[in-house]
Amino acid sequence: MAKTKVVVTRQLIDEAQQILDEKKGELEIVQWQSEKPCERSWLLENAKGATGILVMLSDKVDEKLLEAAGSQLKVIASFSVGTDHVDRDALKSRNIRLGYTPTCLTDAVADLTIMLILMAQRRGGESIAKVINGEWPQMPWHPLLMTGPQIGGSTVGFLGFGRIAQATLKRLLPFGIKKAIYLTSRPGQPAKEDHFGLVKQATIPVEPATSADQLAKESDVVIVGCALTPSTKHLVSTDFFGKMKKLAVIVNIARGPIIDTDALVKALDEEQIFGAALDVIENEPNIQANHPILKQPRCVLVPHIGSATIETREQMATESVKNLLAGLNGDAMVNEVEL
Amino acid sequence: MAKTKVVVTRQLIDEAQQILDEKKGELEIVQWQSEKPCERSWLLENAKGATGILVMLSDKVDEKLLEAAGSQLKVIASFSVGTDHVDRDALKSRNIRLGYTPTCLTDAVADLTIMLILMAQRRGGESIAKVINGEWPQMPWHPLLMTGPQIGGSTVGFLGFGRIAQATLKRLLPFGIKKAIYLTSRPGQPAKEDHFGLVKQATIPVEPATSADQLAKESDVVIVGCALTPSTKHLVSTDFFGKMKKLAVIVNIARGPIIDTDALVKALDEEQIFGAALDVIENEPNIQANHPILKQPRCVLVPHIGSATIETREQMATESVKNLLAGLNGDAMVNEVEL
Incomplete structure (x- = not known):
């Protein structure tokens, strides 16, 4: 046979x-x-x-x-x-x-999400670049030198609230965040699946948002964790960034095209938001060294390593x-x- | 008057x-x-x-x-x-x-410590550098491409176990770490102060180490968080690195001279450890662009921004x-x- x-x-x-x-x-x-x-x-x-x-x-x-x-x-x-x-x-x-x-990749991606949130807030990419370029000896100390917003007390907004997003929320709790809000395909409705018991019962309010607008306006940290569909493509664009807080950061660990890259570059350029950290981006992996996003000191981009643990x-x-x-x-x- | x-x-x-x-x-x-x-x-x-x-x-x-x-x-x-x-x-x-x-800086430093641990494990600095240098389009995908060790299941060793170290441990718990050990000036003795109730009661074992040797041998993550004294200067040197696991990482958020920088460069060069992330370093801020630590792709160095939140x-x-x-x-x- x-x-x-x-x-x-x-x-x-x-x-x-x-x-x-x-x-x-x-x-x-x-x-x-x-x-x-x-x-x-x-x-x-x-x-x-x-x-x-x-x-x-x-x-x-x-x-x-x-x-x-x-x-x-x-x-x-x-x-x-x-x-x-x-x-x-x-x-x-x-x-x-x-x-x-x-x-099996939930933990690895949630871990990386925490790294990216902190890098966006604490100016991780900018910090490393300054040291590598030999600028540290000439950085005059000032009380606000290289400061960023602190995660404690913040409202964290999740675009998409599946297993990875919920695993991220679980990790965020001891950082002292104040509130979590999430937008799913059923705005205003409680998440269908409660993977870690946080939807029904957490130590902080965990609530569905009624719209992307509300999420953009209220969040200090926005985490893009939804699937890429025709309705989520460029869900985060000029309009969304325009509603975000000036000290807010955005992290994308889902799929590149959910964020309109041109709009992100503009939002960073015009200081509409504080920073960004991306594991994914439109047209990856074809990101050349002269890509405009790489000129933004407040944006960190890593090469889709969400699940990259041994x-x-x-x-x-x-x-x-x-x-x-x-x-x-x-x-x-x-x-x-x-x- | x-x-x-x-x-x-x-x-x-x-x-x-x-x-x-x-x-x-x-x-x-x-x-x-x-x-x-x-x-x-x-x-x-x-x-x-x-x-x-x-x-x-x-x-x-x-x-x-x-x-x-x-x-x-x-x-x-x-x-x-x-x-x-x-x-x-x-x-x-x-x-x-x-x-x-x-x-008042406990939270800000503990937050940064988590960022640094994850950057050391997940090759944060190396990842950013590859993208900035335009290497992403030419990185052939492989199941182990850009992988690092995962924090879940690890033993975390604290050199010094004061308020910041304990606040870091509190944040690490939902990442699924397996065990914490700590070395203080009283080896083998329980920590005097229990800032968040984790010394007496945590969901994982939290135990005093009897020596630096034991801590080096058992830890998957080493966090340097002790005061700089004559007895902690170069506490982490060739001998210590030689006992560490090949997939372990080390993070310094305390004072530069606790780690012997030459020994760290050698340990990274010879792949005795997986990676390092430093908020402080000997002779800071006089770190020029040609400093040997900056040639190590698996080492991240940020310019003493532990407390740098607004x-x-x-x-x-x-x-x-x-x-x-x-x-x-x-x-x-x-x-x-x-x-």
């Missing part, structure tokens, strides 16, 4: 690769070998006859790939929390299951392989997208 | 300056006007006849200054948490009181003025050093 064919678009790490390798007896494993992202032409060519495909965020899963694979394809296992790169309708119409790894990436890899195998065998996945 | 003379070595901010100015009827206020640090010669000249002097961290308070002021001097009010710049014995022998502002600096200024006035009137200060 011919072995079941699977295609994997990346060398995996440690435990994940080991689980996969243990199946060599039953599976024909075709795996992209280079450190560079998998080439589209290689994937299209090798997908032919595959029953399962394990893909990265950088691999587009569309009609063309499904067509190239053939009707025996049963499962796509994506090593990612987002599934923007996958044509869900195409999978659904062919009855192909989709696995992903949304939960522990999380190992767990994501392992869960992707488990999802792949579950899909082949008709078993329950660790996390499956309802198509 | 002649007015009581006070000398203030800096223009103050908002409320603090206002409280001072309201006393113009009773006081002769001599105040340094420039944005630059007060010149020593100006201070020595103007101190003559002063009953109170409000100084910054950069103003040395020694025999020579007290001599120049004269025997009517009753109070030194320092706008600082540390009093390294003050000759306490000289004050004591002349029966001069010393006010300082140690408590709220804290305003409160420090106000408390300094209150201490000065209390010293003139023989009233209780907000915070007074026992000499």
